[in-house]
Amino acid sequence: MLTLQQKLALQQKLSPQQIQYQKLLQLNTLALEQRIKTELELNPILEETIEEDIELREEENAETDESIEEEDDSYQNDDDEFGIEDFMNDEDIDLDKLNRSKDEEKSRPLAPQKKSLRESLIDQLYMLELTEEETILGENIIGSLDKDGYFREDLQRLVNDLKLFEHIDISLENAEKVLKQIQTLEPVGIASRNLQECLLVQIKNSSYDPYYSYLAEKILTNHFDDFVNKRYDVIQKNLNLTRETLKSTLQLIQKLNPKPGEGNIDSEELNQITPDFIIEKVEDNYIVTLNDKSLPSVTISKSYLELLENNKRKRKISERDKETHKFLREKFESAKWFIASLQQRRNTLLKIMRAILERQYEFFENGPRFLKPMIYKDIADEIGMDISTISRVVNGKYVQSPQGIHELKYFFSExxxxxxxxxxxxxxxxxxxxxxxxxxxxxxxxxxxxxxxxxxxxxxxxxxxxxxxxxxxxxxxxxxxxxxx
Structure with a gap:
């Protein structure tokens, strides 16, 4: 039997503007730069301004401070915050750049992007005398390396896959030869299948003393388990070595690299970290700045605003003009909230970083030994924000200070x-x-x-x-x- 009943429920939903703001809050500097460029492409109302043409005025700073709330949990959706006329009348307005202190330092030039180890290996592969089929196999081997530079895949299965999907017929014997050649590329030992093979490849291709190289190869080949478990007495007895000879041989092995990839097999891991915050000590005070000078400076396009205003003033509006006006109005609202979200993100990030600086002052003054226990709730309670906001800001962001570059998560511990x-x-x-x-x-x-x-x-x-x-x-x-x- 069907029944009708009324139910009263209280729900809390985030507005599109709040969702946009929270997403921007999670982005680090590099990701935010890409996000702004994407928004510039999608929204014709937005345009990038040239830094040299921007003149910041103190009265604009004051107006913007009042119009944009700093509190994350009280984000208001007020359509009257600023309208078309505001943008029409302000020739130099640039909401993303307002509130900047004149003392904030200019952004550091970033180191040029380095070639990844995987790309370097591919370049070296092309220098080898290989057939086209063997080169394709080599590319697949290099593409399968893990973060430490090891080849953990089954070589026979890789050969079978190439035969099935790319009609490349290579024998397992030839595949082994290609793998051995790759293992001699720089860094030597790359693409090894296990630690024992990695160390042996390096010994066989080294220029160390021949006698100790021979002993090292013998230990790694015949006594690897004893070596790994440091049963040195067993090795010494089985090989009939003096204590000094064994010690010299082991020192040679310890010079080898157990992880040729060194965790930098891909370019994104190789690139220099770009800090999101910069903390500098000026006299007796620490100054916190956002490292965002490289970000595109966005503002509202005057030409599109004039078009929107002209459509608004027309007495008779055609259906086409109505559609144009509706489109421009939607894009204007989107651009307005995007710029406001950028500024609010900036305020929130600085507020949280300053609170961390205050809590961990002894660390910035004297080093890691003086790091204090601190959890997200401590910062959230201090600045009146939600713990989830602190988490979004902290995740994936870095600060550069006199103590070095640290991820923000570093400052939180039990x-x-x-x-x-x-x-x-x-x-x-x-x-x-x-x-x-x-x-x-x-x-x-x-x-x-x-x-x-x-x-x-x-x-x-x-x-x-x-x-x-x-x-x-x-x-x-x-x-x-x-x-x-």
């Missing part, structure tokens, strides 16, 4: 109690663990229990399992594998 009753950041504890491991006796490295005991002596209450977790995050091996001769 804390552990100390004897003094204060809390110490877990990042500081990781620094201490690394320092303890760096200075431990190499013949008898400290266990996790011993490291925990040392930290307890420093007044830091920490469990052994927590030490183990932090050590693993630092990629420090267990004590047995840190042992040296």
């Amino acid at each position: 804390g552990l109690p100390t004897d003094s009753g204060d809390e110490v950041s877990n990042k500081h504890i990781k620094e201490l663990i690394k320092e303890i491991c760096d200075n431990e006796p190499k013949k008898n490295p400290y266990s996790d229990d011993k490291i925990a005991s040392i930290l307890q002596e420093k007044g830091i209450h920490i469990a052994r399992r927590t030490v183990a977790k932090y050590r693993e995050q630092l990629k420090i091996p267990v004590a047995r594998l840190r042992k040296e001769l």
Whole structure:
């Protein structure tokens, strides 16, 4: 049986302008630059202005400060905030650039984009004397490398796929030869299938002392498991070596690169990080600026506004003029809110970065050891914004300061109690663990229990399992594998 019933519900929905603002908030400087260029292409009402033609006036700054709210959670949709007449009357208006301090530094020139390792390998591949089919196979091998430069795919399956999909018939024997040739490209050892093969390729193509190279090759070939697990006594006994000879051979192996790709196989990982914020110390004060001088400066097109205004003043409007007016009005509203969102994004980013600077002042003054425990809620409560807003700003953005370049996430960490009753950041504890491991006796490295005991002596209450977790995050091996001769 069908029934009708009324239901009262309270729902909270985001306006299109709020959604646009939140999306812009997530973008870093480089992504925002692309977003602005895309908007310039899509919206004819928007146009890019030349930096040299922009003259900022103090009264414009004051008007813009009042028209754009700084609070993320009270974003208002007010169509009367500024209208067509505002843009018609202001010859130099550029809302994206307003509120800029004259003292803000000009953007640093970025380093030119480097060629990725994968692209470099392709260039080297073309220099080899290979057939067209072998070159295609080589391109597929290089394209399959992981972030450390290893070839983890099944070579036979790759050969079968080339035969099935590209009608390229190469024997597995010839494919092995192509792979071996790629492994000798720079950096040597690239495209190896495992660590053992990677180290062996480097030894065989090195110019080290022939005797120690021979011993190193023998250890890696016949005693690799003992080498990985640092069973040096077993190796010494089986090869009948003196302690000094074994030590010299192991030192040679340790010079080899276990990760030829070094995490930079692709160009986006190779490019220099562009900081979103710049913090400089001027006399006794720290100044926070946004590194956004390279962003396109956008404003409203005068010619389109005049067309919109003329259509508005016509007594008789044709259907075509109505459609034109409707189109221009929609684009004007879109452009208006896009510019407002850019400015609000700027205000929000600066507000959050200044709050982080204030909380972590000791870090910027004295270094990583003085990093304080801090979570998103601390900043959100301090500046009156939602935690989700802090998360959007922090994610994927970097700051350049006298202490170097750091991701904003770096400044947020949990804390552990100390004897003094204060809390110490877990990042500081990781620094201490690394320092303890760096200075431990190499013949008898400290266990996790011993490291925990040392930290307890420093007044830091920490469990052994927590030490183990932090050590693993630092990629420090267990004590047995840190042992040296």
